[in-house]
Amino acid sequence: MNALRTTGNQSAAAAAPYRNDFLKEVEARVEDGEWVKMCMQCGVCAGSCPFGPYWEHTPQKIFMMIRAGKRAEVLGSDAMWMCTSCYNCVVRCPRKLPITQIMHGIASYAQELGMAPKMQPTRDFSIQFWNNCTTTGRVNELKLTMGLYFKDGLVAGFKQGWTMRKIALGLVKAGRLNPFELFGGHGSKDHKGIAAMLKKARDLQAQRQSPNH
Numbered sequence: 565m566n567a568l569r570t571t572g573n574q575s576a577a578a579a580a581p582y583r584n585d586f587l588k589e590v591e592a593r594v595e596d597g598e599w600v601k602m603c604m605q606c607g608v609c610a611g612s613c614p615f616g617p618y619w620e621h622t623p624q625k626i627f628m629m630i631r632a633g634k635r636a637e638v639l640g641s642d643a644m645w646m647c648t649s650c651y652n653c654v655v656r657c658p659r660k661l662p663i664t665q666i667m668h669g670i671a672s673y674a675q676e677l678g679m680a681p682k683m684q685p686t687r688d689f690s691i692q693f694w695n696n697c698t699t700t701g702r703v704n705e706l707k708l709t710m711g712l713y714f715k716d717g718l719v720a721g722f723k724q725g726w727t728m729r730k731i732a733l734g735l736v737k738a739g740r741l742n743p744f745e746l747f748g749g750h751g752s753k754d755h756k757g758i759a760a761m762l763k764k765a766r767d768l769q770a771q772r773q774s775p776n777h
């Protein structure tokens with residue numbers, strides 16, 4: 565009897581790493597995550613993605629990894645950050661999975677948990693873009709560009725600016741870039757409305773992610 569119990573405990577211990585809590589976590593906390601279990605691993609999304617040769621993991625593989633419980637590998641991957649939202653995969657998926665939304669949802673969840681890869685350029689850009697446009701309700705192109713150029717330091721920023729000087733001058737002449745935007749810039753007329761909208765979005769997200777949802 566004791567021998568049987570020991571064997572049972574050993575089996576449970578051996579199976580523990582394969583308990584798939586991660587799929588449940590994705591279903592509960594990632595936007596459209598409840599669709600992941602519908603993937604039939606046909607590979608159409610992987611073959612349709614223009615980024616196919618550059619992915620660390622294709623959407624097909626990411627969904628397989630989620631189902632296999634590979635939490636750290638998925639959330640720490642830069643694959644989701646490579647998605648350009650072209651929707652090629654979505655229109656071709658035979659199971660109609662909202663693949664683009666799921667990929668962005670996983671990226672956003674990884675960022676929220678602090679598990680997203682730190683030096684990923686799309687992540688850097690997303691953070692800068694979000695901070696930029698939510699400050700005034702409008703995108704300040706000059707500050708956004710400068711933020712990106714100078715993110716690796718003064719020298720790198722000036723080098724990049726010098727390389728792009730002709731394009732920048734062209735944009736200024738065409739009225740597409742205003743140097744005075746650096747000292748403030750235009751904003752939305754309804755700051756309070758924008759702030760209320762963002763708060764509402766945050767509340768809805770928190771509500772969706774609460775255990776009682």
Ligand code: SF4
Nearest residue numbers: 603604606607609657
């Ligand atoms: S196309 Fe759809 S069903 Fe096929 S692997 Fe991709 S997500 Fe899964």
Ligand code: SF4
Nearest residue numbers: 613647648650651653
């Ligand atoms: S939406 Fe994203 S994942 Fe889908 S095909 Fe385009 S780049 Fe690839």
